[in-house]
Amino acid sequence: xxxxxxxxxxxxxxxxxxxxxxxxxxxxxxxxSAAVGAELxxxxxxxxxxxxxxxxxxxVAVFAHDVDPVRFALNLEFAEAEFFLHAAFGVGLDHLAxxxxxxxxPPVGARKAGLDELTWRVCAEFAYQEIGHLRAIQRTxxxxxxxxxxxxxxxxxxxxxxxxxxxxxxxFDPYANSLNFLLAVYVxxxxxxxGYTGTNPLIDGYATKCLVAGLLAxxxxxxxxxxxxxxxxxxxxxxxxxxxxAELTDRVSALxxxxxxxxxxDEGLIVPEQLGAEGKICTxxxxxxxxxxxxxxxxxxxxxxxxxxGDEHVPGGFYPEGANGRIARMFLKKPPRINHGV
Numbered sequence: 001x002x003x004x005x006x007x008x009x010x011x012x013x014x015x016x017x018x019x020x021x022x023x024x025x026x027x028x029x030x031x032x033s034a035a036v037g038a039e040l041x042x043x044x045x046x047x048x049x050x051x052x053x054x055x056x057x058x059x060v061a062v063f064a065h066d067v068d069p070v071r072f073a074l075n076l077e078f079a080e081a082e083f084f085l086h087a088a089f090g091v092g093l094d095h096l097a098x099x100x101x102x103x104x105x106p107p108v109g110a111r112k113a114g115l116d117e118l119t120w121r122v123c124a125e126f127a128y129q130e131i132g133h134l135r136a137i138q139r140t141x142x143x144x145x146x147x148x149x150x151x152x153x154x155x156x157x158x159x160x161x162x163x164x165x166x167x168x169x170x171x172f173d174p175y176a177n178s179l180n181f182l183l184a185v186y187v188x189x190x191x192x193x194x195g196y197t198g199t200n201p202l203i204d205g206y207a208t209k210c211l212v213a214g215l216l217a218x219x220x221x222x223x224x225x226x227x228x229x230x231x232x233x234x235x236x237x238x239x240x241x242x243x244x245x246a247e248l249t250d251r252v253s254a255l256x257x258x259x260x261x262x263x264x265x266d267e268g269l270i271v272p273e274q275l276g277a278e279g280k281i282c283t284x285x286x287x288x289x290x291x292x293x294x295x296x297x298x299x300x301x302x303x304x305x306x307x308x309x310g311d312e313h314v315p316g317g318f319y320p321e322g323a324n325g326r327i328a329r330m331f332l333k334k335p336p337r338i339n340h341g342v
Contacts, residue, residue, distance in 0.1 A: 061207035067141045068326045069199045070208055072299050073215070075323040076192045076306075077133045078104070078146045083188065084127035086110035086151070087174075087181060088120060093131070093146070100134045104145035104324070109152020111175055119178040122229070126222050133215055140211050144324040144336075155318065156184050159308065163251040168241055179238060179245070185226050186249055188318070190287065191256070191305060192219045194265060194297035220294070224286060231269050231285050246270045253287070259305045265295035299327050 078093075078101075085092045090112035093101050115123060137143070157171035160183075174184030196216040203209055234246040243251075250268030257266050267275065267287045276282050277292055289295055297305075300312040308317030312331045315322035322328060326336040 056206035058204065058206070060205050062141060062205040063203070063208070066203040066205045066208040069202050069299075070137060070141045070212065071144050071325045072323075072327045073192070073195055073199065074134065074137055074144050075147055075319070075325065075328060076188070076195060076302070077130060077137065079107075079149050079151070079306075079318060080189050080192065081127065081130035081134060082107040082110055082149055083151050083185075084123050084130055087113040087115065088124040088127050093134075097131050097134070100131065100138065100143075100146075102138075102143050102145040105148045107149040107151045108320075109150060109155065113175040113181045114177050115181060116178045119181060119229075122225060123181070129218060129222070133218070136211060136214070140207055147319050147324045148321045150318055150320050156187065158317075159187055159252070159255070160248070162308070163248070163255040164241075164243065165251075170240070172241075179233065179236070182226055182230050183238070183245070183248055183252075186230065187252055188306075189219065189226070190223050190266070191297065191302055193223055194295055195299070195302055197294045198296040198298055216294075227269065227285050227287075231283070234269050256305050259308065259310045260297060260301040261304060261310060262297070262301050265297055265301075300331065303328060303331065 082092045085096060086107070087110075089096070092107060092110060094106055113123070153171070153173045153175060156174040157168065160172040161167050172180065172183075174180050193216065196212055196219060200209070200212050200216070203212060230245050230249060234244065234249075236245050237243070238245060238248060241248075246269045250270065253266035253268045257264055260266075267284050269284055270282055271284045273279065273282045276284060277288070286292075287295065303312035303319075303323060304310050306318050306323070307315050309315070315332065322332045322334070324336070329336040
């Protein structure tokens, strides 16, 4: 007779496989890697193996000065979560994880996108990952209410108009098709990488450093996937505008550099060879500095870009009423809107 543990594990496998069907999209294949199978059925291997990190040099989980810089990141994480969730499923945090909004207003203009199978899979996975990011940050340093976020097609059209220097006709719609959506994704999430790179030197607690390292790793992976998909289509003309994918990414990066006001910290998919890795290649699938390290941006720089005003004191763009948390509200000379609970 099979043991209760094996029976429970087998039931878990069946439940997980059957639950992978998402709406109109086909279910995941009923296949598991050898590693996952070993973990489920045998509880892992090498029971005496060391699986925890060594004790930190300074055994403080979260320093007081860690809190505000990490909470600031929630503004971008909220925007990413709502954008990916609505694009993939047509609903957002209020439907899938309402406890994480901490009473903040729902986003404006977000809706389901017309995505092909591959792009939908990428978008849906990223959407669920952003829920985890929000939960992890709130659990570690507490939360801030979700700010009002404008994810309307009109707002993305404004970004593209400003990037190219004239009004596109018809207006750019990020939800119209997979290519438009990927170009819209290019607009926001990369800024999270800049932010986490800039945050890491400012924090000292072992829990906050672990958190930021994990967030930076996954956000970088997401950006690499999106840039890789766009790079594959770099020569494709974006209909009906006559500009190629590579040209539009270059224009968006130039706009962010202009709004950020702190030099070149953003690069498109193709660069002059002297700006590529080691000055030897013009492809630029990953945006990085002369040493191939991630660019860093301060909260002020990020707000200048996200507000689309070039001024961290003047809200607008993706955050019509301004971002939340002590750092963002300090620039606006307004109360911080902080929720210390989780």
